[in-house]
Amino acid sequence: xxxxxxxxxxxxxxxxxxxxxxxxxxxxxxxxxxxxxxxxxxxxxxxxxxxxxxxxxxxxxxxxxxxxxxxxxxxxxxxxxxxxxxxxxxxxxxxxxx
Numbered sequence: 001x002x003x004x005x006x007x008x009x010x011x012x013x014x015x016x017x018x019x020x021x022x023x024x025x026x027x028x029x030x031x032x033x034x035x036x037x038x039x040x041x042x043x044x045x046x047x048x049x050x051x052x053x054x055x056x057x058x059x060x061x062x063x064x065x066x067x068x069x070x071x072x073x074x075x076x077x078x079x080x081x082x083x084x085x086x087x088x089x090x091x092x093x094x095x096x097x098x
Contacts (some may be wrong), residue, residue, distance in 0.1 A: 001031045001034060002027050002030050002031055002034070007023055007026070007027055010026075010030075011023070037063055072085060
């Protein structure tokens with residue numbers, strides 16, 4: 001079902017480095033998920049209208065209002081690390097090399 005090329009593309013796009021055992025476990029898990037989705041194809045949906053959305057959106061907008069806040073200097077005083085007026089944070093994901 002999931003061939004080696006698909007597994008390689010998945011591994012690369014996710015930035016993973018998997019052992020052969022991990023690859024096989026992941027392949028089996030993906031195939032189980034795909035089988036579950038394929039079983040949905042057997043359902044009789046005749047006469048069932050598609051939903052425009054899975055859930056109704058919740059209104060989360062609010063009016064923009066100016067309110068007191070910390071100055072840049074005050075905010076940076078609370079930061080674990082700052083440099084030249086900016087917060088220093090670790091990278092979200094290391095890029096694989098090689």
